Amino acid sequence: MAGTSFQGRDVISINDFSKEELLHVLSVAKKLESNPQPSLLKGKILASLFFEPSTRTRLSFASAMKRVGGDVIGFSQAETTSVKKGETLWDTIKMIEHYSDVIVIRHSVEGAARLSAEAASIPVINAGDGANQHPTQTLLDLYTILKEKGKLDNLTIGFLGDLKYGRTVHSLAIALSHFKTSIYFIAPEALRMPSYYIQELKKRKIPCRETSDLDSVAKQLDILYVTRIQEERFPDPLEYQKFKAGYRIDRSLLKISKPGIRIMHPLPRVGEIDPALDETPNAVYFRQAANGIPIRQAILALVLGKAK
Amino acid sequence: MTDRPPEYKISAIRDGTVIDHIPAERTFDVVDILNLRAHPDVISLGMNLKSKQLGKKGIVKIAGRELTKEEVDEIAVIAPKATINIIKDFSVIKKEPVALPEHFSNIIRCPNPNCITNKQKISTLFHVVGQEPLSAACHYCERVVEEKEIVLK
Numbered sequence: 062m063a064g065t066s067f068q069g070r071d072v073i074s075i076n077d078f079s080k081e082e083l084l085h086v087l088s089v090a091k092k093l094e095s096n097p098q099p100s101l102l103k104g105k106i107l108a109s110l111f112f113e114p115s116t117r118t119r120l121s122f123a124s125a126m127k128r129v130g131g132d133v134i135g136f137s138q139a140e141t142t143s144v145k146k147g148e149t150l151w152d153t154i155k156m157i158e159h160y161s162d163v164i165v166i167r168h169s170v171e172g173a174a175r176l177s178a179e180a181a182s183i184p185v186i187n188a189g190d191g192a193n194q195h196p197t198q199t200l201l202d203l204y205t206i207l208k209e210k211g212k213l214d215n216l217t218i219g220f221l222g223d224l225k226y227g228r229t230v231h232s233l234a235i236a237l238s239h240f241k242t243s244i245y246f247i248a249p250e251a252l253r254m255p256s257y258y259i260q261e262l263k264k265r266k267i268p269c270r271e272t273s274d275l276d277s278v279a280k281q282l283d284i285l286y287v288t289r290i291q292e293e294r295f296p297d298p299l300e301y302q303k304f305k306a307g308y309r310i311d312r313s314l315l316k317i318s319k320p321g322i323r324i325m326h327p328l329p330r331v332g333e334i335d336p337a338l339d340e341t342p343n344a345v346y347f348r349q350a351a352n353g354i355p356i357r358q359a360i361l362a363l364v365l366g367k368a369k
Numbered sequence: 370m371t372d373r374p375p376e377y378k379i380s381a382i383r384d385g386t387v388i389d390h391i392p393a394e395r396t397f398d399v400v401d402i403l404n405l406r407a408h409p410d411v412i413s414l415g416m417n418l419k420s421k422q423l424g425k426k427g428i429v430k431i432a433g434r435e436l437t438k439e440e441v442d443e444i445a446v447i448a449p450k451a452t453i454n455i456i457k458d459f460s461v462i463k464k465e466p467v468a469l470p471e472h473f474s475n476i477i478r479c480p481n482p483n484c485i486t487n488k489q490k491i492s493t494l495f496h497v498v499g500q501e502p503l504s505a506a507c508h509y510c511e512r513v514v515e516e517k518e519i520v521l522k
């Protein structure tokens with residue numbers, strides 16, 4: 062059974078998961094959400110190592126751990142640790158593995174989580190390594206789609222915004238390739254999905270099309286996944302303002318889209334979505350963020366051998 | 370082989386190894402991989418020789434040296450079409466194409482400047498994901514490196 066094989070495992074990249082494993086994590090999350098287990102991880106300690114600040118991810122992991130009875134130690138930025146004094150990541154992990162049962166790491170350098178997993182004899186969970194991976198985000202995105210739509214197959218997903226640098230988009234598109242999905246990538250020319258991913262998806266027989274015009278495809282979409290367009294990606298602030306205005310969505314979208322469309326966003330948003338959409342049943346981004354709790358509980362319980 | 374260009378003469382060796390069909394621009398990388406600058410016996414190098422297969426190729430002849438499996442694997446990463454000829458008494462007694470290993474460790478640099486392997490002193494590791502042209506994914510940052518981007522460590 063797939064479940065038992067999670068014990069002691071690291072969770073570094075969504076690419077390490079088979080379809081069965083993805084579905085298994087989602088089913089454990091569902092069980093924990095409908096039947097909370099406040100002492101499941103009693104006596105277990107999570108070391109939460111945030112070398113780079115990310116308040117929402119850090120709090121989500123801490124809340125997940127505490128709601129299943131576990132304890133949390135750690136730091137929220139590297140300034141306060143010996144890392145600033147030049148200690149290698151390897152040495153830091155070698156020390157901390159004796160203080161805890163599982164490690165969650167966030168780091169600005171790509172590959173830092175994989176290296177930490179090699180250093181540690183206890184499970185390591187990647188909470189974001191630079192522009193590379195953030196697997197629990199991808200899992201909570203999948204969980205949200207499953208909960209909102211009741212299925213992962215036969216869906217059409219649109220990704221909108223910064224698809225060039227958007228880590229969440231790259232990982233979710235790859236995860237969705239395990240299922241029968243069609244994908245639209247909707248972005249300005251300068252922020253198109255990297256061709257490597259398009260080729261990879263085509264290799265996996267996933268129909269995917271690129272466009273810069275949301276209106277022309279809105280009617281097809283079951284899910285619209287919106288991402289933040291970051292100002293620093295644009296050398297010219299005027300260009301940024303232009304893109305921002307062109308890719309902002311509001312209630313007028315609902316007039317031209319499928320009635321059941323669901324709008325997702327990894328948050329924080331900076332103006333991509335009009336707050337007037339928030340109270341529509343189509344807006345799911347806050348529920349999406351809340352889904353991080355059962356997903357992270359499931360991952361923690363699985364790697365610690367407390368869920369099957 | 371018919372594609373040996375008769376117009377070039379690179380002095381033959383009596384006993385040793387000939388590495389042929391190196392992409393011309395990788396000739397000196399082969400010299401570096403095998404640490405030939407310190408080799409005490411005869412070495413002859415040819416570069417930018419005509420090749421039907423590669424356009425321009427390089428060839429390296431090393432007297433008194435056999436290659437280990439690790440060395441051949443390293444050459445395969447930068448010269449996937451290379452052939453290794455074992456020479457005894459001026460004749461080729463064995464000729465073998467190199468074979469790309471599935472994984473290779475500490476041969477090339479990761480081109481991602483924000484990769485942990487470029488920030489701290491650790492070995493690189495790559496997993497081959499495509500052949501002809503070669504592409505390989507960094508074990509750490511997952512960046513996929515194309516053949517033309519490859520830089521030795």
Ligand SMILES: [Zn+2]
Binds near residue numbers: 172479481486512
């Ligand atoms: Zn790398």
